[in-house]
């Protein structure tokens with residue numbers, strides 16, 4: 001039997017201004033390989049399938065266990081994490097491309113810091129003064145914990161933003177992850193102190209109204225976060241808040 005191999009077609013771009021091109025690599029198959037382990041092998045021996053010496057592929061990674069959110073890229077056209085993309089489950093040749101909605105840094109690495117700017121804009125945190133001991137916080141019921149836990153699993157990978165047809169420069173849409181974090185912190189017993197400010201940040205251009213409920217986000221989320229449910233719940237809260245604000249004026 002012929003030895004099995006793994007073929008990867010990788011989109012390369014040496015810098016943000018350069019023209020992109022493709023390179024193909026062939027690796028010897030080993031059990032349990034994933035996309036990141038293939039990229040590590042290429043880095044150890046950066047030679048294309050045609051035998052031409054090249055440079056190692058630039059990509060982001062850290063935890064290698066689908067927790068840090070850094071290794072997101074397009075794998076066979078789908079937004080997903082490289083570290084959990086098993087070669088055995090991928091059609092070959094495996095196509096690797098950088099995300100298309102974020103500025104390129106180099107090769108497969110993109111600048112996805114916009115998600116952190118969006119999270120800052122909606123104050124996605126629990127406001128506590130950590131300079132002195134406040135004692136224990138309010139207790140959360142089992143039901144509240146079960147509602148919050150799935151939302152707390154977000155790893156800021158931006159897969160939901162890449163897949164969303166509404167996430168683009170024209171709309172300035174904040175994206176599903178940010179909205180789901182508004183839901184998480186607005187239902188937290190201490191976090192809800194900033195509820196009104198969070199909802200206000202989602203009103204108007206780029207806010208929740210941009211969502212067209214296409215549901216691409218929920219399909220690609222590696223953490224199975226109930227994004228469309230969170231968007232619907234926050235959408236209702238934003239409408240209620242806008243109505244209340246109208247009569248406050």
Ligand code: SF4
Nearest residue numbers: 164211212214215217
């Ligand atoms: S439901 Fe559709 S439009 Fe709304 S955030 Fe998800 S992918 Fe985007």
Ligand code: SF4
Nearest residue numbers: 154155157158160221
């Ligand atoms: S909601 Fe899901 S897809 Fe979006 S950033 Fe969080 S983990 Fe990633």
Ligand code: FES
Nearest residue numbers: 062064066069083
């Ligand atoms: S390396 Fe952390 S999620 Fe893939």
